[in-house]
Amino acid sequence: MAPTTSRAAQRAETGRRILESAQAEFGAKGLQGATVRAIAERAGVDPSLVLQHYGSKDALFAEAVQLPVDDDLGDLGRHLRDVLGVRLGSLPPQTRALVRSMLTSPEAASAMKHFLDERAHRLARAGDGPADGDTSLRATLVVCAILGLTIGRHFLELDGLDDVTGAQLDDVVLPWLTAALDPTDPRTRPSQAVVTGSATGRSAGTNDSATTASTAASENT
Amino acid sequence: MAPTTSRAAQRAETGRRILESAQAEFGAKGLQGATVRAIAERAGVDPSLVLQHYGSKDALFAEAVQLPVDDDLGDLGRHLRDVLGVRLGSLPPQTRALVRSMLTSPEAASAMKHFLDERAHRLARAGDGPADGDTSLRATLVVCAILGLTIGRHFLELDGLDDVTGAQLDDVVLPWLTAALDPTDPRTRPSQAVVTGSATGRSAGTNDSATTASTAASENT
DNA sequence: GTCTATACGCTGATAGAC
DNA sequence: GTCTATCAGCGTATAGAC
Structure with a gap:
């Protein structure tokens, strides 16, 4: 030119x-x-x-693999949209390269670890709830969930993620992720908390095997 | 002998x-x-x-990488304890080998995809709630979260996961995961966010002006 | 500034001696 | 059955010609 x-x-x-x-x-x-x-x-x-x-x-x-500076951490919904490719066409090339190699290259693993550690740290500090002993765990939960979703979506192409809509992100995924950060949320408390007065009868269906596992808390290492 | x-x-x-x-x-x-x-x-x-x-x-x-037959899918808590190494000393060698290579080997990626797809499918069928359009998404959410936790714990060794206890599994992780499967949970629908205070409404501006990540995402071959 | 030629190590895989 | 010797190929990296 x-x-x-x-x-x-x-x-x-x-x-x-x-x-x-x-x-x-x-x-x-x-x-x-x-x-x-x-x-x-x-x-x-x-x-x-x-x-x-x-x-x-x-x-x-x-x-x-130098990741673009992660400006606004607060907007979880936007980040989730980006990371799942609902908004972006795909993953940024730096991110894709780093994720691709993080399990087989120690340098990539270290870079990803520090990136996610800091993300979790900032996410924990951003929480408005009381900082209990589980705060960092809760933030790490969210970070790992996003990582797992990224892999399932862009690297494994899981069936359940191949056509997620923005509406589903807002209605299902986002509330679930934000709930993990809130220690006062009934969903992240020991016993099942039925807040609404029996909205759907036996919605908590304890005969289902998936919900019965929280009883035995005796085992440890 | x-x-x-x-x-x-x-x-x-x-x-x-x-x-x-x-x-x-x-x-x-x-x-x-x-x-x-x-x-x-x-x-x-x-x-x-x-x-x-x-x-x-x-x-x-x-x-x-032939994974051991995953008998009892129902016991999510036990599986989570195994996968996070709170009960097991570490990850089973087959699982570790498969996860390690799933991002760089197409065969390993395919094997992992089919494994997780079937897990999500069975998890979705095990749900007692009405099977709405989001059922498979919810099950895949749980599967991806467990995958992300496995990687964060055993491959990246994130700080927030290095000393999780069985009690924390029961008190915060497990309720959070099971909540994702229940569509009748009143908070699985759009509610006010905890941290961001924004981006919870579905129609929150999807077309932002400044996004640093989208600059270099134009070129491809 | 760009390309040609090449050194050198390590890989998976094979043939044959013990 | 197990091991020695070896092949053919591809990898990064370098030195020097144009």
């Missing part, structure tokens, strides 16, 4: 293309699976140029 | 040791990261014996 396409600008542009290709390749194949040759081919450059720009494959990976 | 320590029995025993070593190695390094040589060394046998017994590395992996 501009007539002044200096060599430095050209090089920077090439570096940017390489980085984008690396994000895509890392996001698809992971750190080990992605090869320098494939990244170069995707970027339309020579393999040696990739190492020329970023020194090594690991250094390139470290650059490629 | 028996006088008939035949060569066939010896061979079967060797094969079993190889399989155990493979599970441990796959669980630690993943399918790509684990090498036939390392598996053999862990088992105390020659590398060629590994291929001799199982034909190929992929075939060995397929054997190694």
Whole structure:
């Protein structure tokens, strides 16, 4: 476009293309699976140029998985919409690359751990309820649930998540997640709390095996 | 022991040791990261014996990630205790190997998807509430949350999960998970949020102006 | 600045000696 | 039955020609 396409600008542009290709390749194949040759081919450059720009494959990976600054943590609903791709077309390439490699690369695992730890920490502090001993656990619950949903949606493509609507997010998922943060919510208390006066009769159906497990609290390690 | 320590029995025993070593190695390094040589060394046998017994590395992996038949799905609390290692010392080696590789191996991803899909399906059918359109979503929510907790606990070692007690499982995690399955819960419908104070209404502006993550999400091949 | 050629290690897998 | 020796391929990374 501009007539002044200096060599430095050209090089920077090439570096940017390489980085984008690396994000895509890392996001698809992971750190080990992605090869320098494939990244170069995707970027339309020579393999040696990739190492020329970023020194090594690991250094390139470290650059490629730098997550965008997570501005507004408070808006859980927006974040959930982004992460489930209801609003975004898909996951951001940095996130996809980091998640893809977090189980097989110690560096990626560490980066993801610190990212989620801080998220949980900020989420715990943002809670308005009294900070009891379970506060950090509750925040971590939410963070892990979002992580599990991200994987189930974008990496495993589970059947139950392939067509979630924004309405379902607001009506089902979001209330459930916010409830986990509230220690006073009846849903996160020991005994089943029937708040409304028998709204649907035996809605708590204790004969169902899924709800009977909270009785035996004797076991420990 | 028996006088008939035949060569066939010896061979079967060797094969079993190889399989155990493979599970441990796959669980630690993943399918790509684990090498036939390392598996053999862990088992105390020659590398060629590994291929001799199982034909190929992929075939060995397929054997190694055969999850134990999940008998009683109903007992969510027990499953949660197992999966978080509060009861078990750690994750079963098959599970660990499969989870470790599910993001980088298409075969492992497919195996995990089908496993979780069936789990969610059975969980949805076990619900006593009326099967509305959100039933499969609710069951998948629980399944994904457990998956996320498993990863956060055993693979990322998040701070908020490093010392969960059985009591916390019963008092906060379990009620939260079971609540997700119940559509008749009065708070499973849109209610006021706890933390954000916004984004609870369904029609909360879905078209924000500044989203940092969506900038680099345009390019693809 | 970019590409060619290549060094070097490690991988899975195979054939044959003991 | 088990192990030794080896092959063929692909990986990253580097040195030097254009």
